[in-house]
Amino acid sequence: MNTILEQSFSVPFRYPVAFTENLFDPQNQILANVLRGERVPKVLFVIDSGVADTHPHLITEVKNYALAHADVFTLAAEPMIAIGGEACKNEESEYQKIVEATHLYGIDRHSYIAAIGGGAVLDMVGFAAAISHRGIRLIRIPTTVLSQNDSAVGVKNSVNAFGKKNYLGTFVPPVAVLNDFNFLKTLDDRDWRAGISEAIKVALIKDLSFFEWLENAGEALARREMEPMKVHIIRSAKMHMDHIAGEDPFEFGSSRPLDFGHWAAHKLEKLSDFRIRHGEAVAIGIALDSAYSYLQGRITESDFNRIIQLMHTLGFELFAPELQGENLIQGLKEFQEHLGGQLTIMLLEKLGNGVEVHEMDHDLIFKSVEILRRLEKKSAVHAS
């Protein structure tokens, strides 16, 4: 005689995603409002080394903010510095340092870790927070276009292992995402530009009107105007949030994150030893899969040209020597493995509409690469 009981419950998650300036101005209540509660919690700040270098007063500002709001929270310790960029996800010692700090400073489940930095640092600190005490409350303070308009609103965290990106990680939402636009002003041109590719991605597969808005704003964005940058970030972040909330937040089923252009991008990043940054690789990946969609007759030549034109206006390079057919076929295989079994690739059905397919024609991939190679030569001739 067997007995089978069914366990069933839902876990609700709720967190604010705020967009502001001067987050650490003592007058700015956003962070204090997140931390205010029955207790006066400890907060451990972890700062991306790149951000700390570019913002030498940031640590002092954080300390002054804590002093001004001493009735709301206290600093658990001196703010810690984490190596900026992908390196912090490759070095085991980086996340272990944060885990150890939670032990040393008595950071419990009702305390907070606030991570200030780019996507890689947020991923790594998020992982350390998620596994310590079965989950310390995480506040993400993203400082790049890419993390503000896309990754920081998500529910994932991770570090790399066995040479594989994001091999270790969990699905654990943050308790707040606080975006300070001022951090964007000090980004170099490459990082300012790179993150915009994630907005183009989501516009192309979900929202024609947003794509048209980006076309109109392209030159102003290329000139580093702040207003269109802010508008595009909020709109892109919102679309990523809606996707997560609407589908399958923890990706139990076959539902996919918004990863148009990403299968090739992952491979290009690795092949170039991360010389090509994530957002730059995504731009190339989008161009490649747009070319493929065009060759399959899914989108028109004029649609394809609009995509390439926007990328060029923003200053993206759409070809890299690593972009070779055989490498890409290998990348496709790795992507399939990562998905676990069935291949699922997002292509374009028309501008603003993505469509999932479950196979890709290798010959058409080679031809798509050729298109990007020819476009590069043309634009090189044009530039000379």
Next chain:
Amino acid sequence: MNTILEQSFSVPFRYPVAFTENLFDPQNQILANVLRGERVPKVLFVIDSGVADTHPHLITEVKNYALAHADVFTLAAEPMIAIGGEACKNEESEYQKIVEATHLYGIDRHSYIAAIGGGAVLDMVGFAAAISHRGIRLIRIPTTVLSQNDSAVGVKNSVNAFGKKNYLGTFVPPVAVLNDFNFLKTLDDRDWRAGISEAIKVALIKDLSFFEWLENAGEALARREMEPMKVHIIRSAKMHMDHIAGEDPFEFGSSRPLDFGHWAAHKLEKLSDFRIRHGEAVAIGIALDSAYSYLQGRITESDFNRIIQLMHTLGFELFAPELQGENLIQGLKEFQEHLGGQLTIMLLEKLGNGVEVHEMDHDLIFKSVEILRRLEKKSAVHAS
């Protein structure tokens, strides 16, 4: 101008908790039913060394089951062995070995890890599964009374770190919990008995009729009769399931797991270097907090005596040399730290009804210890 978006979603979890015998008899469909799907997934088995020793044919049985159901799933590799007992949670290399195996054998998010063993092994393997690929599907196959009637139905996993129990871990539910009663037949008397304390715990704070049932079944349980053992396991597991589903499964707020008697138990385990097993320590912890509840006038002397009588019928020792006032006060402090701030202790209001309090009188704790010491002397005299 600040913009604040609110992200909000719920994540549904659903999994069967099955009770059976001869789980690996090829005729038994329960495991195959869990694994059956569009794909033929890989399954990595990890077996508690204690269970493998007591059941020398288990690995062969698992392999034969896989052969018989080759259309449903395949073995990812030879079943692995994990050190049984708390040691597997103390040795970092134990969980890392599982994580590495997921890499070596290509275990992805749509594959499964099936852990066969006691609570410690299930905790450790669950942690490895939870962080690999951001979560590999976990099937728990608990083999002890304690894990079948309590811990395996839960949503937590963990390993120890920095000398602290469960320092690293996550809240990630399994995809199935499959209980095979046959594993209980080979438990030694101490483990057969120890787990029953978790059922007494939940009965005392939630359900008088279950406590009365345990009183009636006490002698049969002490004689190792299987029928009352099965009944009590299903009833206790169900109560633990309902508690998790009904309150705050991931313990975001101040809600507590069912941990009557546990604050002292945690300390006793550690003080005795785990000579006192978890369930045995819980029995002592329950006796202690029942004495305290009696001294506070919450329950009557006759209620208190019924609790002690049931414990004695089952063969529990209710005193240990480590049970000293000063040690306990220290344990109380550590428990408060673990909770993060406010102390919350469950006491008895009456039989079948728990009540939470936020402070404990040290003097009354000392007096409660004295009661247990006197009871031990009396039963020692009685036994001689």
